[in-house]
Amino acid sequence: xxxxxxxxxxxxxxxxxxxxxxxxxxxxxxxxxxxxxxxxxxxxxxxxxxxxxxxxxxxxxxxxxxxxxxxxxxxxxxxxxxxxxxxxxxxxxxxxxxxxxxxxxxxxxxxxxxxxxxxxxxxxxxxxxxxxxxxxxxxxxxxxx
Numbered sequence: 001x002x003x004x005x006x007x008x009x010x011x012x013x014x015x016x017x018x019x020x021x022x023x024x025x026x027x028x029x030x031x032x033x034x035x036x037x038x039x040x041x042x043x044x045x046x047x048x049x050x051x052x053x054x055x056x057x058x059x060x061x062x063x064x065x066x067x068x069x070x071x072x073x074x075x076x077x078x079x080x081x082x083x084x085x086x087x088x089x090x091x092x093x094x095x096x097x098x099x100x101x102x103x104x105x106x107x108x109x110x111x112x113x114x115x116x117x118x119x120x121x122x123x124x125x126x127x128x129x130x131x132x133x134x135x136x137x138x139x140x141x142x143x144x145x
Contacts, residue, residue: 003045005108008089010035010043011052012112015085025057055092056085063091070128082117083124090129095136102133 014032021027032053036043043049056063067087068076076084090109093100100108106129114122 003043004048005111006040006043007045007048007052008108008112009115010040011049011056011089012082012085012116013039014049014053015056015088016081019081019085023060028053028057052089052092055097056088059092059096060088063088063096066091066095066132067128070132071124080118080121083113083121086113086117086121086125087128090125091132094129094133102136106130106133 010032014028014035017031017035018024018028032049036046036049064076067079067084071079071087079087086109089112090105093105093108094102097105106126109129110122110126113125117125
């Protein structure tokens with residue numbers, strides 16, 4: 001498992017616990033530290049995980065609006081906590097973080113969803129992020145015309 005993939009996994013697990021427990025920002029750092037200690041004690045790119053989580057949390061209202069717009073068949077509160085937080089990370093990396101190529105952001109989100117979500121999580125995440133990316137490309141193309 002690559003370092004960044006493990007980092008995304010830790011970020012998803014931390015956001016899962018944070019979301020499950022009511023999104024209390026004061027507990028988020030202790031959740032992340034717990035996950036590092038118990039699941040990745042020798043992980044050497046903790047800053048990547050903290051930046052990813054901070055990016056998601058600081059943009060959560062905007063990110064959740066994208067989920068609502070592109071997962072039209074599912075109200076946000078009915079999307080599983082795993083899928084919801086995988087999508088949050090994927091959307092952040094896809095639209096708000098220029099350091100990650102879009103196809104990498106989508107592929108990583110799908111892989112994390114397959115590993116931790118339900119039977120159809122990978123397809124669901126791929127469908128939402130893929131549609132979002134196609135719309136993003138169309139908007140970008142229209143701005144250039």
